[in-house]
Amino acid sequence: GDSVTQMEGPVTLSEEAFLTINCTYTATGYPSLFWYVQYPGEGLQLLLKATKADDKGSNKGFEATYRKETTSFHLEKGSVQVSDSAVYFCALSDRGSQGNLIFGKGTKLSVKP
């Protein structure tokens, strides 16, 4: 079945460091891919998405490119801030999941000043 694998955390970075969180997927069709973010004590919020191969999703300085050849959707940010501390979830949606979201296990990011 469909699945999402993302890098284990936690990840601890200093402010202004470069961030990469790896995400790879397995899907039966051509999924849409998402990154959701969960700030402490809150529900998840959509951060960015891409619906077809080679699309790049971007928001708040974060970017991720849908790579069909490597079945990946890695999240990157050039310069992280303390306010980016959160848990990040990679997710997919496709026919194999009846359109429902399949989430990775989440990666906790802590940014130190």
Added chain:
Amino acid sequence: NAGVTQTPKFRVLKTGQSMTLLCAQDMNHEYMYWYRQDPGMGLRLIHYSVGEGTTAKGEVPDGYNVSRLKKQNFLLGLESAAPSQTSVYFCASSYSLGGIKQFFGPGTRLTVL
């Protein structure tokens, strides 16, 4: 515009007790979802609804029941709580199934002793 709200925010139950979690959305969304979030497991779909009066099983439906009597409300019931149901429960809604942004509530932290 409150978005997605969940009641209660916290609850402690004893094994065998029953309870109902309420989710409400004011965005006129057709689709609603219940997830559970456990450490190291990401989010897993319990049940979902594609419209008023309809429900469907997700990945981990056992031990839970749901009802969608009104479009804006989606109830999650535990008939006989077990310690394995200790978790954080999130409700979400969307205007379409799959490939579309889901809006999440703030979560309910449930502990079963």
